Amino acid sequence: MNDLSNRAISIKADLLTKRYGDFIAADALSFEVYKGEIFGFLGANGAGKTTAMRMLCGLSLPSSGSATIAGFDIYRETEKIKKNIGYMSQKFSLYEDLTVLENIRFYGGIYGLSDGAIKEKSEAIIARLGLQSEADKLVSALPLGWKQKLAFSVAILHQPHIVFLDEPTGGVDPVTRRQFWDLIYEAAEEGVTVFVTTHYMDEAEYCNRISIMVDGRIEALDTPHNLKQQFQADSMDDVFYKLARQAKRVDL
Amino acid sequence: MRTIKFLLQKEFRQIFRNKSILAIIAVMPVVQLAIMPLAADYEVKNINLSVVDHDHSTYSQELVSKITASGYFRLMAYSSSFKEAMQGIESDQADIVLEIPAGFEKNLIREDEQKLFIAVNAINGTKANLGGAYVNQIIRAYNQDIRLELVQPTRMNPIPVIEITATNWFNPSMNYKVFMVPGILAILVTMVGGFLSALNIVREKEVGTIEQINVTPIKKYHFILGKLIPFWILGNVVFTVGMLVSYLLYGIVPLGNMGVLYSFIAVYLLAVLGLGLLVSTFCETQQQAMLIMFFLMMIFILMGGLFTPIESMPEWAKVVSSFNPVTYLISVMRLVILKGSGFRDILSHLGIIASFAVVLNTWAILNYRKTT
Known part of the structure; x- marks a missing residue:
């Protein structure tokens, strides 16, 4: 994956900033993410990861700076961006009072998939996740791990260029986390750019490149291998610890 | 149009799975219409x-x-x-x-x-x-x-006496129920429509599902319509149930045309739902929405001419009640049910309510932000 820089650029952020009054949640973020890359976004709680991600998804307008997502401008073309991205928020946000199939059908419909495509996708997702016997159960009845896998599958239902995952594996058991990352790899293999935030350092190792945010700024950005060398650390844990303890901001 | 189809499908599934909403629709009109007119009695006894x-x-x-x-x-x-x-x-x-x-x-x-x-x-x-x-x-x-x-009655009264004989038109026996029930039904339709629509979007905000909707390319007016249409239908159901109850319990049969009533209710519900949606765009939690709706409902009920005639209010209060949609519904209900007024008689009411509907819904759509 050393030839990443030759690939097309999926996300390009330039001095992207979000201010809330005096508080700078995200401070002059500049980075590029390449097509098909798994880009890890690390940082302590309150470092500004979610703020950054919400700006990139078009959920929140930046205070200054510029960015293009899948080639579309973050200010003027938010609706075009939304056609081309998938998003999975920190908080599980499929409809708990709809069944698995109904959720898939609903989001398929919203993204403008044809009835045939929705049917095909539904079957594929159910088969891939092994949810055959749960397909007609309410989502609220599923265990968290399955919910997260379902939410991810729904987020990439419409074959977006980029998928944003905000702490997708929080609170999920290690086995399910592994399975979740298999799903991420499969998506990346198909050319989907994956932008993922996480607190798990083993997951950070799975990423092609990672950036580490401290107090709203990106303090480090490279492959896990290079970062370990740069910070003379044995593991990503050490790298993270060395950077994160400089943080002055308290947990939000 | 296809998007709306999916939105409606989703909304109706959620409504029919929500027991409390069904209970509100079925039980509220029956219970309130059965009890309130007995209590809200104008005849003072005892x-x-x-x-x-x-x-x-x-x-x-x-x-x-x-x-x-x-x-x-x-x-x-x-x-x-x-x-x-x-x-x-x-x-x-x-x-x-x-x-x-x-x-x-x-x-x-x-x-x-x-x-x-x-x-x-x-x-x-x-x-x-x-x-x-x-x-x-x-x-x-x-x-x-x-x-x-x-005094021995003489052929002619020794003192001139003016005797008054009064006839009560449109409600000959001055049965206060005939007068109160349509008003209470008007309040009911307003409450159900306003609360359900206001709480619905805010609930999506609270649960976080709206976030997932906001990252989709869905159009704002699609989303609002997807919320408006189901509750519009529910509002009509509540009204119909209410009319049935007032017939069965109080024998109230509208003198006027039901078509006139329903066409007014159709526009009226758009206005009330628009208000609910507008409130929901300003609120982050169901509690906030609930409190704001309660505040508005109190004004609507007390300044809508249900208990006290608007004509006897001070000037400023008359101005307030002219911005109260309930005023127009209560008036139209009484006109059509008691007096048998026709479409032409309620045209000005209809015009005002229609402009409420346009303003409130446009405002709600403009104020609904997919991006903050």
């Missing part, structure tokens, strides 16, 4: 009367029995002194004290004139007002009787 009879004559006895026989009064006490009776008022046991002076009968016969004294406990204004008026009326009637008895 007025507690305390009599101080200094005369103890046949006439004073007759007068008291006339008053108690009217059915509006309950004779609480026969006091020997006014002071004693006043204590009854002070301890809230009596609402009205009627004092009959000594020599009532004698003076009435000899001098053709006598005075009575009435003291009214005005803590409960309505009761005091009406109670006083009732007593007055009964005494006047009694006065007539005595005149007939004492």
